[in-house]
Structure formats: C-alpha cells, structure tokens
Amino acid sequence: MLADPRTRAVLDELTARLPADRLVTDPDVLASYAHDEAEWAPWTLPVAVVRPHSAEEVQAAVRACLATGTPVVPRGAGTGLSGGANAVAGCVVLALERMAAVLEIDPLERLAVVQPGVVNDDLRAAVAEHGLWYPPDPASSPWSTIGGNVATNAGGVCCVKYGVTRDYVLGLQVVTGTGELVRLGRRTAKGVAGYDLTSLMVGSEGTLGIVTEVTVRLRPLRGPERTVAGYFDSVVDAGRAVTAVAEAGLTPSALELVDRHCLAAVDAWKNMGLAADAAVVLLGRVDTPGAAGDAEAAALQSAFEAGGASWAAVSSDPVEADALFAARRLAYPALERLGPVLTEDVCVPKAAVPAMLARIEEIGARHETLIANIAHAGDGNLHPLLITPAGDAAARTRAQAAFEEIVAAALELGGTVTGEHGVGLLKRPGLHAELSPAVQAMQAALKAALDPHGLLNPGKAI
Incomplete structure (x- = not known):
C-alpha cells in the first residue's frame, strides 16, 4: 500500500498536519472501520483512518485529502444499515467517535451543543439532569451517535408524535x-x-459536508407513559389496527410492531420471558398526563380491538411493558445471531400499511425467504428483516430479489425507499x-456546488 504514490502523498500530508496518534494505517484496525452494519453492501479497506479530536483537526484532514485528491468517508459509530459509512477505493475514513463531548446545556433556551461522537442515549441522560428531553430515539440509541443520526435524519420510537432529527437540529458546525x-x-x-x-x-449522509458540532432543540422531560399491548393473528391484522388508530384521530407517543420471529430471537438471546401467544404484537404508548391520558390509552386499546386484536389491554405492569419495548430495540442484533440480516427501511402512508405488510408476506413466501417484521408502525415506517443462513449463496440471491421487490412495492403504494436509515449504497x-x-x-x-471536487463520501446517497 505504501508504495502507491497517491497513498504515500496523502499519508505524508496527514502526518504533516495532524498529531501522530490521530492517524491509523494498521490493516487490522482499518478493517474494523471499513464498513457499517449493512449486509452485503460493498466496501474496501481505506488507505488510512483519521480519528480527530477537534473541528480544526477534521478541517486539517479534509484539506490534506483535498490537496491529494483523496476521497473522505465520514463515520460515526458504524451502526448504519445502508452502507453510508462504507470505505471506497483509495479513501480516508474520518472516524469521529473521539469528538464525544456535550459542550453546553442551556435550560433557559432549551438547547444543547454537542460534538458528533456523542452517543444518543448519553445526550438524553445528560439533558435529563436538567429536566429536559431530546426526543429522537432510533433503536440504536444506546450505540449510535448524534453525528450519524444527523447524517441519516434518524427517527425512532418517539417520532410518530415528536418528529425526527431534522426537527431538533438548530445549527451545525461543518467542514x-x-x-x-x-x-x-x-x-x-x-x-x-x-x-x-x-x-x-x-x-x-456526509456528502455535502462533515458535521463537527450540533446544536439541538430540547423539550421538557415527560412524565411516565402508559403502555397498551395488542396481540394479532397476522401482520395484516396488525396493519389494520394501525389504520384504525389513525382513523380514531390518535397520536400515540409510540406505536411499534414486533412479530413472533423477533420476540423469539430476543428471548433466545436474553432469556427475557417474552413468549407471546400471537403472531404479532403492537405496542402503543401514551404520554398525555392525567385523566386525558387514561382516556387516550383506553381509546388506543379500542382501536387495537377494532383492528382485529385477539387480545388487547392497557398494561398494569410497567416492568413487563418496558421489557417489551426493550425487546423491540434488541430485535436486530438478536436476529443477526440467526444469520446475515438484510434490513429494509421503507415508509408508506398509514392507510397503506396493511397492504404493504401483506405484500411483504407474499414476497417472502414466493422467494422462500424468512422475513421478520419490526416497524415504527404509527408513521408507516416498516423494517422487514430478511434473514438468510450463513454461506448460502442461493438464499442470498433470493433475499436480494425480495429486497428489491419490497422497495418497488413501497413505491407502488405511494411510499419512499427509506424512512430513516438513509440511501447509502443499498438504496441508490x-x-x-x-x-x-x-x-x-x-x-x-x-x-457539485457544495462538494466541487466530489471527494465527500462519493458514490453514496444520490
């Protein structure tokens, strides 16, 4: 690698501009930074990884790459599911995990200023000490970083009521x-x-600039939520209940779908005692305080029943309710234990959720592909998880065909190819x-206007 003149040139530039411990060229370490969690998205080893400690060091690294015509691929925690952080040929990966400081929390203005490497849950914990709350909460919130959340406009469990990352970003510092x-x-x-x-x-997705600081809007900390659970005999029945919730004019603080495959995988991994006598579970939450919240929870239960729930109830056991939502967050890593998982991220209008779930079921059966379903069902953001046995090339081919058909079906139903994971490589x-x-x-x-040299995360997102 070092014999290549362009590689030698960019390494010399980076060495001249940055402290020595910021630059990594060890092949084993490079491999750990070469790709995100997107199954089968292409990647290659970068020529180097830079781990800056400040915005000025990010700027220095970018200028070194500009001077040598070297592509720059920014990376947060590497939890992405679309290949957006995957290294491309001859690139430098700019890993921002060491820029992890909460720089300011302003309770009066209800804002926080953070570096991009701050983990989502760490920001939420820090602002909670001031009676404040940062709503965007992707399922990866215990691991994903604010910079990565900004890059993909991440959503999460609360977004059905409180919106996505873009709704909370007031300002940015960018290279x-x-x-x-x-x-x-x-x-x-x-x-x-x-x-x-x-x-x-x-x-x-890092194609227009490298985020080095984020100013986010905060909300007052919420009180306890009420949880409503519903069991359904099929994903289509659960989809009808999602439509019934919308038709009732309800906006729950969360409305999540988890199927039996996901619950079984989490239970096998974590032994949480989650066995549900249903094919699909809908989990709703209400955070309206007082008697109005009680009425809203009862209305949510009624909507589940109207949609065809075989059983529905307002939970009286907060520990059990929290375990179900924890299982929702753990579904992806639990299913990864069964084999490679190709993750979808389509979003359709709420009225189309039953039809889209039926299409997913049909596509999986026709391609002989096991598809587990989780979803931010309340806003139509569906995450079918296509699971294949390790090393089974034929199963991989079938799963990839199913993946493309699911994308086409979402578009046919008036939806979009990605709700929150980003386009990256997989969705182009x-x-x-x-x-x-x-x-x-x-x-x-x-x-072309903002990245005239075409070096920022090339080949991604557009």
Whole structure:
C-alpha cells in the first residue's frame, strides 16, 4: 500500500498536519472501520483512518485529502444499515467517535451543543439532569451517535408524535467540501435569514459536508407513559389496527410492531420471558398526563380491538411493558445471531400499511425467504428483516430479489425507499426509481456546488 504514490502523498500530508496518534494505517484496525452494519453492501479497506479530536483537526484532514485528491468517508459509530459509512477505493475514513463531548446545556433556551461522537442515549441522560428531553430515539440509541443520526435524519420510537432529527437540529458546525469550517443555523427560537442550509445538511449522509458540532432543540422531560399491548393473528391484522388508530384521530407517543420471529430471537438471546401467544404484537404508548391520558390509552386499546386484536389491554405492569419495548430495540442484533440480516427501511402512508405488510408476506413466501417484521408502525415506517443462513449463496440471491421487490412495492403504494436509515449504497437504485430525472439533476447540482471536487463520501446517497 505504501508504495502507491497517491497513498504515500496523502499519508505524508496527514502526518504533516495532524498529531501522530490521530492517524491509523494498521490493516487490522482499518478493517474494523471499513464498513457499517449493512449486509452485503460493498466496501474496501481505506488507505488510512483519521480519528480527530477537534473541528480544526477534521478541517486539517479534509484539506490534506483535498490537496491529494483523496476521497473522505465520514463515520460515526458504524451502526448504519445502508452502507453510508462504507470505505471506497483509495479513501480516508474520518472516524469521529473521539469528538464525544456535550459542550453546553442551556435550560433557559432549551438547547444543547454537542460534538458528533456523542452517543444518543448519553445526550438524553445528560439533558435529563436538567429536566429536559431530546426526543429522537432510533433503536440504536444506546450505540449510535448524534453525528450519524444527523447524517441519516434518524427517527425512532418517539417520532410518530415528536418528529425526527431534522426537527431538533438548530445549527451545525461543518467542514465543507472546499475545506472551510463554517457555522450554519442559529440558536434563536425563530430565524429565516438566508437559505436553510442546516436542514439541507441533515440527512445528506456526509456528502455535502462533515458535521463537527450540533446544536439541538430540547423539550421538557415527560412524565411516565402508559403502555397498551395488542396481540394479532397476522401482520395484516396488525396493519389494520394501525389504520384504525389513525382513523380514531390518535397520536400515540409510540406505536411499534414486533412479530413472533423477533420476540423469539430476543428471548433466545436474553432469556427475557417474552413468549407471546400471537403472531404479532403492537405496542402503543401514551404520554398525555392525567385523566386525558387514561382516556387516550383506553381509546388506543379500542382501536387495537377494532383492528382485529385477539387480545388487547392497557398494561398494569410497567416492568413487563418496558421489557417489551426493550425487546423491540434488541430485535436486530438478536436476529443477526440467526444469520446475515438484510434490513429494509421503507415508509408508506398509514392507510397503506396493511397492504404493504401483506405484500411483504407474499414476497417472502414466493422467494422462500424468512422475513421478520419490526416497524415504527404509527408513521408507516416498516423494517422487514430478511434473514438468510450463513454461506448460502442461493438464499442470498433470493433475499436480494425480495429486497428489491419490497422497495418497488413501497413505491407502488405511494411510499419512499427509506424512512430513516438513509440511501447509502443499498438504496441508490430505489432512489433513482423514486425521484424524477429533473429532481435527480437538482440533487447532483447541489452536490457539485457544495462538494466541487466530489471527494465527500462519493458514490453514496444520490
């Protein structure tokens, strides 16, 4: 590797601009930074990994790459599921996990300023000490970082009521594709000066700039939630209940779908005693305080029953309720123990949830592919998990065909190819099917304007 002139040039530039311990070239370590959790998304070893400690060091690394024409792939915790952090040929991976400080919490303005390597749950715990709450909570919140959440516009369990990451990002510090260190956005409650470049950066997957600091909006800490559980004989019945919840005018603080495959996998791994006498469980939560919250929980139970639940109840056991939601978060790593998991992330209108779940079931059966289902069902964001035996090439081929058919079905039903995981590498064909040529050209023009050398996470997202 070191004999290649371009590699030698970028390593020399990085060595000259950064402290020695920031640069990694050991092949075994490089391999651990080469890809995220997206099954079968292509990757290669980077020529180096840079682990900066400050925005200025990120800027120095980007300028070294600009000077040598070297691609830069930013990386958070590597929990992504679309290949957005995968290394490309000849690149430097910019790993931001050491920039992990909560820089400021302002209770008066209800905001926090953090570095991109701060873990989502760590931010939530820090602001809770001030009676505040950061709502975006992807299932990976115990591991994923705020920078990665910003890159993919992550959602999570609470987003059905409280929105996604973009709704909470007030401002950013960013290293641009020309090596400038700039601030975008604001700290005020209102502000419409200039184009909204902050929102443009959120969800851009590191293709328009490298985020080095994030200012987020906070909410007051909530009181206890009430949990409603419903058992269903099929995913389609559970989908009908999701539609019934919407038709009843309810906006729960969470509405999650978990099927029997997921519960069994978590139970086998963690021995949580989760055996449910149902094919699918819907988990709803209500955080409205007082008698109004009691009425809302009862209405949610009624909607489950109207949708065809074989059993539904407002939980009287908070420990059991928390265990069910913990199982929802653990579903993906638990299923990984069964074999390679190809994860979908389609989102459809709420009215189309029953039809989409039926299509997923049919596609899985036709391709002889085991599909486990979890979903942020309340906003139509479905995560079918396609599971294949390790080393079974034929099963992999069938699963990949099923994956593409699920994407096509979501688009046919008026949906989108990704709700929160990002396009990365896996969803680029689907993105091109979703967006018109004119819109694709607009996105390419934005990329060319903000990253004129085409070095920021090339080949991803657009």
